[in-house]
Amino acid sequence: MAITDEHINRINELARKKKAEGLTPEELEEQAKLRKAYIEGVKGSLRSQIEGVKVVDEEGNDVTPDKLKKVQAEKGIHGRTLEDLND
Structure with missing residues (x-):
């Protein structure tokens, strides 16, 4: 509801x-x-x-926790894919 x-x-x-x-x-x-x-x-x-959170450090590197990256990849958030996680 x-x-x-x-x-x-x-x-x-x-x-x-x-x-x-x-x-x-x-x-x-x-x-x-x-x-x-x-x-x-x-x-x-x-x-x-x-x-929807993407964590970026002072140098601009994506330091989002892997667990969150996986959820984002499953949902296609921030352009992440499950294939990206295997690289």
């Missing part, structure tokens, strides 16, 4: 209601599902940002 502004608004609405008066079992379940989807979205976004 892609998180929309409506989802964020509903998460906040449920949080306010929980604090003020409590939630029904159905609302607790809805809140848990929305929170899980939100957290997964944040994790995915962070993963994408990290996978």
